[in-house]
Amino acid sequence: MKTHFIAIGGSAMHNLAIALKDKGYHVTGSDDAIFEPSKSRLEKKGILPGEMGWFPEKITSDIDAVILGMHAHQDNPELAKAKELGLKIYSYPExxxxxxxxxxxxxxxxxxxxxxxxxxxxxxxxxxxxxxxxxxxxxxxxxxxxxxxxxxxxxxxxxxxxxxxxxxxxxxxxxxxxxxxxxxxxxxxxxxxxxxxxxxxxxxxxxxxxxxxxxxxxxxxxxxxxxxxxxxxxxxxxxxxxxxxxxxxxxxxxxxxxxxxxxxxxxxxxxxxxxxxxxxxxxxxxxxxxxxxxxxxxMSFKGASKRLERVEREDNGTLYKDFAHAPSKVKAAVKAFCEQFKNEKKYGFLELHTYSSLNPVFLEQYDHAMDGLDEAIVFYSEDALKIKRMEPISPELIKEKFKNENLKVFTNAEELHAYWNTLDKTEGVYLMMSSGNFGGLDLMK
Missing domain, CATH: 3.40.1190.10 (Mur-like, catalytic domain)
Structure with missing residues (x-):
């Protein structure tokens, strides 16, 4: 079976592409940007696109299935060609x-x-x-x-x-x-x-x-x-x-x-x-x-990747990372962390960077989400707000919505990193919650 992926580099899409390759299918794909680990994993299987971009000429009438990823747009030129040829177009779940x-x-x-x-x-x-x-x-x-x-x-x-x-x-x-x-x-x-x-x-x-x-x-x-x-x-x-x-x-x-x-x-x-x-x-x-x-x-299950996952630091400090960013996930992760480390000084860092988490209306859902931590820190990038064409948010509004006056709020990655570097990671325990990377913060050091 011949399949073509439009937006092959996504975390879900590239795994499906690899699975089909392993099943013996003929797999091709395109994307305008592919990052690690998707890039090296696709390359290892011989299905990494030769160059980035969208190429309608890749879409031929002998393709049995076109699989369309969320990263692509409705006006994607490869999608237009697939429609023109009357090919079967599937979403990932379909x-x-x-x-x-x-x-x-x-x-x-x-x-x-x-x-x-x-x-x-x-x-x-x-x-x-x-x-x-x-x-x-x-x-x-x-x-x-x-x-x-x-x-x-x-x-x-x-x-x-x-x-x-x-x-x-x-x-x-x-x-x-x-x-x-x-x-x-x-x-x-x-x-x-x-x-x-x-x-x-x-x-x-x-x-x-x-x-x-x-x-x-x-x-x-x-x-x-x-x-x-x-x-x-x-x-x-x-x-x-x-x-x-x-x-x-x-x-x-x-x-x-x-x-x-x-x-x-x-x-x-x-x-x-x-x-x-x-x-x-x-x-x-x-x-x-x-x-x-x-x-x-x-008994031997150690957790899913980035779900209260222990990070092995060079200094042996106790640090966990969690994919939590939605309010219910943040509250559950913080509660678990505070229960597990009752007698330690607890630092909790949360990065807000999804459309939902940066919406002033939705911020109401984070009330008391960081309660129980000795030091609670929220980071969001003012630059990210501009890129997403969203209205500015003040640190005061964040504190108000979280109902936590002692919250430390950073809107600049360099300032966050400077604060991080002042902390002795062998003192206390650290919980890092984000679906991003805190502006490039190295959690290993």
């Missing part, structure tokens, strides 16, 4: 469905926790040498690629994202998967640039639950009121399995899960991660993994 429509599809959705839950499930299955197809949004230990596609596996585990499918398909990605087994971890307003109201955002999850196949299964977080509301109001027929935070205790800085089989020591921490773990356990149970086998495997 193509994944095509690859899995004859399999049992397991879709993990929710505003927060979906990457970690998907990662936990895959870790357990891999530990017990149970092979499945999958797509997950983070690099996992023991896995070479974030996408696996085959002809012979019976199951496909998919991380279900509520963001848009492609520039020409404005449906939420997870609405295309039609799950047989689903999980809903939580609902907290995100992507305000697309979903203008909270109800508009919740509507995507209503549609997701409605898309579960007849007689399917939904595992859901019963501690989230919005999730419960969506589940209770669903009109389609499926089996409902609720889950909640399991009992645990922290002994000598290590989390121990309390189970009927005794205490299970874990390598992850935080109540939200234990809630994620419980959801993963229920999904694994539907896939034939008994609790004893689940606990045996989960």
């Amino acid at each position: 193509f994944l469905y095509e690859q899995s429509k004859n399999k049992t599809r397991v879709v993990i959705a929710g505003s927060h926790g979906k990457t970690t839950i998907t990662s936990m499930i895959l870790h357990v299955l891999n530990f017990h040498q149970k092979e499945v197809d999958f797509m997950v949004g983070a690099q996992l230990e023991g896995f070479d690629c974030m996408v696996k596609l085959s002809e012979d596996h019976d199951f496909m585990v998919l991380e279900g994202d509520e963001y848009l499918s492609s520039p020409i398909d404005l449906r939420s990605k997870f609405l295309l998967y039609q799950p047989n087994i689903a999980l809903l971890s939580g609902i907290a307003w995100d992507h305000i640039n697309v979903f203008k109201t909270f109800d508009d955002y919740v509507e995507q999850f209503r549609k997701f639950v409605a898309s579960i196949t007849a007689g399917g299964v939904l595992v859901y977080n019963e501690e989230d009121a919005e999730v419960v509301k969506v589940v209770e109001n669903a009109e389609n027929y499926f089996r409902k399995i609720p889950y909640k935070t399991p009992e645990y205790e922290i002994v000598n800085g290590k989390v121990h899960l309390k189970t009927e089989m005794g205490d299970v020591p874990l390598s992850v921490f935080g109540a939200h991660n234990l809630l994620n773990l419980e959801g993963a356990r229920h999904i694994c149970h539907t896939l034939g993994i008994m609790d004893e086998d689940f606990y045996e495997a989960i």
Whole structure:
């Protein structure tokens, strides 16, 4: 099968391209910019574009599938050529469905926790040498690629994202998967640039639950009121399995899960991660993994990439990085960090740089998000606001919205880096929350 990727360099797109190459497909692609690690990974597989840019002449009538990434625009010249030739154009999730429509599809959705839950499930299955197809949004230990596609596996585990499918398909990605087994971890307003109201955002999850196949299964977080509301109001027929935070205790800085089989020591921490773990356990149970086998495997799970991930520093200082940027994720990460390091001086850094997080209306959602930290620091770039053509935001407004008068606010990367360099990283513990890089800050030094 001959496939062409428009915007091949994205974190999700390049993994799918590699997976198809490994499956034996003929793969080509284009992009106007490709960064690491996508660049070297595509190059290693021999599918890195020879030059950057869009080339309509690459689009020929013998292409079986054009896969369109979100990074491309509606007026992309390669897209125009594909339409002109009448080629089949897929969004990323639409193509994944095509690859899995004859399999049992397991879709993990929710505003927060979906990457970690998907990662936990895959870790357990891999530990017990149970092979499945999958797509997950983070690099996992023991896995070479974030996408696996085959002809012979019976199951496909998919991380279900509520963001848009492609520039020409404005449906939420997870609405295309039609799950047989689903999980809903939580609902907290995100992507305000697309979903203008909270109800508009919740509507995507209503549609997701409605898309579960007849007689399917939904595992859901019963501690989230919005999730419960969506589940209770669903009109389609499926089996409902609720889950909640399991009992645990922290002994000598290590989390121990309390189970009927005794205490299970874990390598992850935080109540939200234990809630994620419980959801993963229920999904694994539907896939034939008994609790004893689940606990045996989960003890060695060290976390998904950039989800409360320990950074090995040269000075052995205690520093964790977390992908958290949405309010619910920030609150969960801070709470977990404060619980884990009760007796240490705790520094928390948060970078605001998404459209949602820099929107004055949405900033209300961050109230008390940094509470419990001894030193709370928020960074956003005034230059980034200009690039995004957004109105300036004052540090005073940030403090007001966070309801934290002691918040330190930096709007200039150089000033942030200067402050960072004054801190002795061997004193106290550090939590770095961002989907960016704090203006190029080196967390290793």
